[in-house]
Amino acid sequence: xxxINPRELIGRYGTAFAGLLLIAFFLIFAKNFASPTNIxxxxxxxxxxxxxxxxxxxxxxxxxxxxxxxxxxSLAAVVCGWLVQLQYPPAVAVAAxxxxxxxxxxxxxxxxxxxxxxSLIMTLGTAAIAKGFAFMITQxxxxxxxxxVGFTGLARGYTFxxxxxxxxxxxATLFAYGLVKWTxxxxxxxxxxxxxxxxxxAGIATARMKRIGLLLAGVFASIMAVLLAANLSSAAPNMAGxxxxxxxxxxxxxxxxxxxxxxxxxxxxxxxxxLKVLGNGLVLLGAPYYVQDIVLGAIIIGSVAFSASAxxxxxxxx
Amino acid sequence: MTKPxxxxxxxxxxxxxxxxxxxxxxxxxxxxxxxVAICGDNGAGKSSLIKVISGAEEPTAGxxxxxxxxxxxxxxxxxxxxxVATIYQDLALAPRLxxxxxxxxxxxxxxxxxxxxxxxxxxxxxxxxxxxFLSQLSVSVTDMTRPVERLSGGQRQAVAISRAxxxxxxxxxxxxxxxxxxxxxxxLVLDLIRKLKADRRTVILIxxxxxxxxxxxxxVVIMGAGxxxxxxxxxxxxxxxxxxxxxxxxxxxx
Numbered sequence: 001x002x003x004i005n006p007r008e009l010i011g012r013y014g015t016a017f018a019g020l021l022l023i024a025f026f027l028i029f030a031k032n033f034a035s036p037t038n039i040x041x042x043x044x045x046x047x048x049x050x051x052x053x054x055x056x057x058x059x060x061x062x063x064x065x066x067x068x069x070x071x072x073x074s075l076a077a078v079v080c081g082w083l084v085q086l087q088y089p090p091a092v093a094v095a096a097x098x099x100x101x102x103x104x105x106x107x108x109x110x111x112x113x114x115x116x117x118x119s120l121i122m123t124l125g126t127a128a129i130a131k132g133f134a135f136m137i138t139q140x141x142x143x144x145x146x147x148x149v150g151f152t153g154l155a156r157g158y159t160f161x162x163x164x165x166x167x168x169x170x171x172a173t174l175f176a177y178g179l180v181k182w183t184x185x186x187x188x189x190x191x192x193x194x195x196x197x198x199x200x201x202a203g204i205a206t207a208r209m210k211r212i213g214l215l216l217a218g219v220f221a222s223i224m225a226v227l228l229a230a231n232l233s234s235a236a237p238n239m240a241g242x243x244x245x246x247x248x249x250x251x252x253x254x255x256x257x258x259x260x261x262x263x264x265x266x267x268x269x270x271x272x273x274x275l276k277v278l279g280n281g282l283v284l285l286g287a288p289y290y291v292q293d294i295v296l297g298a299i300i301i302g303s304v305a306f307s308a309s310a311x312x313x314x315x316x317x318x
Numbered sequence: 319m320t321k322p323x324x325x326x327x328x329x330x331x332x333x334x335x336x337x338x339x340x341x342x343x344x345x346x347x348x349x350x351x352x353x354v355a356i357c358g359d360n361g362a363g364k365s366s367l368i369k370v371i372s373g374a375e376e377p378t379a380g381x382x383x384x385x386x387x388x389x390x391x392x393x394x395x396x397x398x399x400x401x402v403a404t405i406y407q408d409l410a411l412a413p414r415l416x417x418x419x420x421x422x423x424x425x426x427x428x429x430x431x432x433x434x435x436x437x438x439x440x441x442x443x444x445x446x447x448x449x450x451f452l453s454q455l456s457v458s459v460t461d462m463t464r465p466v467e468r469l470s471g472g473q474r475q476a477v478a479i480s481r482a483x484x485x486x487x488x489x490x491x492x493x494x495x496x497x498x499x500x501x502x503x504x505x506l507v508l509d510l511i512r513k514l515k516a517d518r519r520t521v522i523l524i525x526x527x528x529x530x531x532x533x534x535x536x537x538v539v540i541m542g543a544g545x546x547x548x549x550x551x552x553x554x555x556x557x558x559x560x561x562x563x564x565x566x567x568x569x570x571x572x
Contacts, residue, residue, distance in 0.1 A: 183439065184428060187426045190415070194412040198410055198423070202425075204423070
């Protein structure tokens with residue numbers, strides 16, 4: 001049988017417990033934090049970040065960095081908003097947004113596996129391209145309008161009393177978790193990320209696994225984009241740009257919990273919640289807006305330092 | 319007495335990397351249940367030859383046959399499917415993954431849920447089977463969820479061998495299995511190889527350690543400058559004789 005020692009317990013659940021304490025702190029001390037409206041808002045806010053960060057997590061699972069997720073999301077949102085504005089049916093707009101994620105995710109995958117460009121560089125290039133196209137389509141302004149409820153309801157609606165956004169987040173979480181933990185493809189992705197060469201020698205199609213990871217990062221980015229545009233009834237060429245650092249922070253902070261040192265789905269989602277709670281709570285406590293960025297940077301650095309030896313190997317192998 | 323059919327035969331195998339000839343014109347027959355040691359100094363062509371047999375690289379000349387039937391291995395996976403498993407010195411395992419995950423890497427077990435075509439990873443069975451392979455090798459590790467990085471060098475070799483057993487490999491190629499190990503761990507690995515032999519599996523052993531070779535091998539193949547120049551039963555040879563043979567090969571190559 002497996003013995004559990006206290007050190008392992010702290011390593012596994014230490015930061016998650018700290019996150020819980022943080023949430024408890026704001027519940028008690030931040031005025032209005034505990035109000036039902038605010039809690040629902042925090043959860044909705046978490047959904048966007050969690051979905052984007054889950055895509056990043058899947059790419060990171062195959063040991064590839066995807067720095068293009070936020071710009072892919074911006075472009076997908078713009079394409080989606082454009083078509084909604086032109087009064088195409090919502091389904092067409094959503095399909096077009098997904099196509100953006102699929103095409104750019106595939107591009108990243110082939111760049112990394114066939115052209116052998118390090119993902120750090122490849123995805124930076126893709127990000128710039130996506131950004132350029134987003135500005136080209138919008139000509140620099142945002143699409144805003146009275147969009148059909150059939151579209152905005154994707155994000156703003158409720159199903160069985162639960163915000164749709166929260167349901168989308170749950171579905172994305174379940175999908176990512178199930179893929180990694182329950183399927184052979186997921187096991188092959190994990191093996192590829194952990195030891196590329198060993199996996200290849202064990203007969204795993206490692207290049208394909210890397211392409212799947214990067215493809216899913218693109219797809220998750222475009223799902224997030226659709227929800228973001230639906231929620232705001234608008235689409236701007238820079239609308240998801242700020243999410244990149246948050247997504248990275250969520251993944252790295254997530255890697256300090258549950259399965260330390262490894263990108264993992266529950267860690268990412270819980271870390272996304274903690275980050276959003278922190279942002280919201282700081283605002284309610286009256287902290288100036290720029291404090292968030294400072295805290296975010298500290299979390300990114302702190303997370304990596306926390307599980308240093310195990311993680312450095314994985315996180316900085318680019 | 320007629321000679322048995324070789325389980326693996328190489329004919330005129332050559333491997334060059336551009337202008338560099340790593341292996342040339344190697345003929346080699348390997349018979350079922352044999353332990354064949356491939357020796358030679360660094361750069362003699364052992365590793366390149368092994369890469370060809372294990373499917374890691376395709377030969378630039380010559381052909382392979384198994385039990386008299388021609389085969390070609392386009393990938394390590396191809397070789398595995400033909401029952402040829404290779405245990406590389408330090409590339410074989412993913413250190414942070416568990417024993418069970420390593421044993422079943424690339425060939426995970428699944429079980430159906432709800433619907434017959436919906437299959438999920440069967441962790442329990444992978445743990446039980448890994449346990450069975452390891453006890454078959456008389457290695458006493460109990461926790462199959464332990465990461466491989468926390469095992470000793472000898473135990474890691476046992477995990478790598480378990481993966482070969484999982485594929486039911488008939489030919490197991492071991493690249494310097496004792497190179498980085500201490501005395502006790504080396505003894506463990508030698509025992510593992512003896513168990514494989516007792517189990518009627520064919521082992522191709524690449525080793526620099528002449529004492530290991532003398533202790534384990536039935537036959538020794540010595541390479542120099544990409545060619546095979548000794549192929550004989552180990553019987554009657556001492557570790558010093560082997561060293562001498564390798565040195566003379568170097569002299570010939572020079």
